[in-house]
Amino acid sequence: NAGVTQTPKFRVLKTGQSMTLLCAQDMNHEYMYWYRQDPGMGLRLIHYSVGEGTTAKGEVPDGYNVSRLKKQNFLLGLESAAPSQTSVYFCASSFHNPGQGAEQYFGPGTRLTVT
Amino acid sequence: EDKVVQSPLSLVVHEGDTVTLNCSYEVTNFRSLLWYKQEKKAPTFLFMLTSSGIEKKSGRLSSILDKKELFSILNITATQTGDSAIYLCAGLGGATNKLIFGTGTLLAVQP
Numbered sequence: 278n279a280g281v282t283q284t285p286k287f288r289v290l291k292t293g294q295s296m297t298l299l300c301a302q303d304m305n306h307e308y309m310y311w312y313r314q315d316p317g318m319g320l321r322l323i324h325y326s327v328g329e330g331t332t333a334k335g336e337v338p339d340g341y342n343v344s345r346l347k348k349q350n351f352l353l354g355l356e357s358a359a360p361s362q363t364s365v366y367f368c369a370s371s372f373h374n375p376g377q378g379a380e381q382y383f384g385p386g387t388r389l390t391v392t
Numbered sequence: 393e394d395k396v397v398q399s400p401l402s403l404v405v406h407e408g409d410t411v412t413l414n415c416s417y418e419v420t421n422f423r424s425l426l427w428y429k430q431e432k433k434a435p436t437f438l439f440m441l442t443s444s445g446i447e448k449k450s451g452r453l454s455s456i457l458d459k460k461e462l463f464s465i466l467n468i469t470a471t472q473t474g475d476s477a478i479y480l481c482a483g484l485g486g487a488t489n490k491l492i493f494g495t496g497t498l499l500a501v502q503p
Contacts, residue, residue, distance in 0.1 A: 320491075321493070367435070385433040
């Protein structure tokens, strides 16, 4: 099993450009999450999905959109990149609602720089 | 507002030392407390604690939760250079049942 994979690993964008980050998991997890990690801020939830075809907003959703057309994939889109979106982005997945005991498994991260 | 606070922010020790990392939380509808280890890339899961007073142990690492005082500790005995990492604590709960992360403790173990 590859677990949780993310593409690309690194990306540099200019302000105003758009891009899509891809997350894929092969563990048949229902739940998927997108986080960003910034120095001194910890991991903050951007959007999440509780199943194919469903998405919901997290703590910091502005400037991002997501789609979950297939159970194994969770896409994060930046419509018009801004320097404030320079960050490391992590995708995670879990079997089911963590309230029932399942921990989240993380991908290796995507380092995005917006100039 | 839900929050998780970790201390210390950073710590430098020598191999063989024992360390204690702290995590306090204020999380509505709290269910569990999770610890992760983050080296260069993805956080990797260490422990999930749901019941108060029951120690979870994995090798030289152990953790316990106090739901009355709203904190958890992570102990690492006989530290090794491979223990150098950021240790993240996260509370599970909140209005939407998601993880609320602390900012982490950066542990550096010197030879």
